[in-house]
Structure formats: C-alpha cells, structure tokens
Amino acid sequence: xxxxxxxxxxxxxxxxxxxxxxxxxxxxxxxxxxxxxxxxxxxxxxxxxxxxxxxxxxxxxxxxxxxxxxxxxxxxxxxxxxxxx
Numbered sequence: 001x002x003x004x005x006x007x008x009x010x011x012x013x014x015x016x017x018x019x020x021x022x023x024x025x026x027x028x029x030x031x032x033x034x035x036x037x038x039x040x041x042x043x044x045x046x047x048x049x050x051x052x053x054x055x056x057x058x059x060x061x062x063x064x065x066x067x068x069x070x071x072x073x074x075x076x077x078x079x080x081x082x083x084x085x
Contacts, residue, residue: 001042021081036072038080 002011007024015022029036043056056063064074078085 035070040077040080041067 001023002008002015005024007022012022023040028039043060067074076085
C-alpha cells in the first residue's frame, strides 16, 4: 500500500519495476459485478485507550460472520495473488 494511501502512476510504476504488487483501497461491493471478490480487507487493530467506542476488535467476530454470509471466504494474501511465500 502506498504511503498515506496516496496512489499515483509514479508509485504504481516504481512498485512494478521492483517486482512488487501495489495494493490500494476500494469501496466497490455495490458497484462491481464481482463484489469484493479478490479484494483485501484492511484493518487497523490498534487503538489508544482514549478510543473506547469504535475498537474494531470488538466487532471482528460479527464482521467476519457477515462477510461469510455474503459468500466471501478468507484466504492468505499469497494465495490471493497466486505467489509462493
């Protein structure tokens, strides 16, 4: 993922030239005919003690259940990309 999630053609070219895969954010489930198939779910699990109402780990179980109900399955990134770890 590019620094500050700032995708540019220069960053894409730099990544490709070094044999890496560029990963970027998207909100496509409702508009893409394949939904989120092939997409990565980015989660920031850490939170400061002051953040008490929006900690993802409190919702991770229900979130994974809902994703499964929608027909998605979880795979490792290397499996998704078809590369050998």
